[in-house]
Amino acid sequence: MCSVVVAEDHPVVLGALRVVLESLGYKSIHVTSSGVDVVPMIREHSPELVVLDLKLNGFGGLEVLERIRAIGLVCKVVIFTSADPEHYLMRCRRAGAMAFVSKSASMQHLQNAIKAVRSGYTYFPGTFAGNVGQSEAHRDERELIARLSTREMEIMLKLARGESNKHIALAMNLSHKTISTYKTRLMLKLGVSSLVALGALVKRNGLF
Incomplete structure (x- = not known):
């Protein structure tokens, strides 16, 4: 199984991520909490998958996504974040992410997203409420x-x-x-x- 780069700064979330990734057969898991390190790690390890939070030190996840695309790095990116999908889901999709999973969802959603992405599909489940009920x-x-x-x-x-x-x-x-x-x-x-x-x-x- 190819390697994976994980950009996440919360130890508890990282522990849960490791369990999911290992259950899917990933043995080589490279971790950083800084957006600045993601692109160099992708260049070094050539991962099949990148699991990316949007709230990182240094560069935020969106900027990392755009750098990955601008440089032409080949990898499948799954966004796993607590950020509001209304503001970020379409931005991430346009920037090249293949999946967007909220941290408030069950880990099964993340597992499903990784399986879908690994098979060449995108994973952007559900819709958000948008402007309904807002002033x-x-x-x-x-x-x-x-x-x-x-x-x-x-x-x-x-x-x-x-x-x-x-x-x-x-x-x-x-x-x-x-x-x-x-x-x-x-x-x-x-x-x-x-x-x-x-x-x-x-x-x-x-x-x-």
Whole structure:
């Protein structure tokens, strides 16, 4: 059986992942908690499968997906995350993921997803409720978020978590000036005037 790269930073989740992967015959399991390490590990180990969380240190999972596609690395990616599928499922699909499984689902769903992907199928089960029952203001916010690029999403989440421009710049290998420019652009696009308001918007829309 070919190897698998797992990008996950929670020990309990990682333990459950190992059980599932070993039950499917995977013997060589390479683990990282940092998005920065995923592409180098794929290059080193040439895994058949990548199990990727979206909430990682350094690069977020979406940015990792786009880097995998841009470089032309060949691997099957299963997203296993607690991130809201309404904001992320279609983004992940467009970026090349073959499956999206919520951590709130049973591990059987993950097992089914891996089996499907391994056989050459995609696995995006069910649908989400979308805008049903939401206020007009809330729908407007979600539409604004949907228009953000992957890089803008990553920086928005880091800013909302209280990370400084300097820290974000170092983590994403960008200049301080670039992060400052993204911050200003995000404020304008989302119609917020402070980081406190940005954090409230992110929380209100279930992004963390």
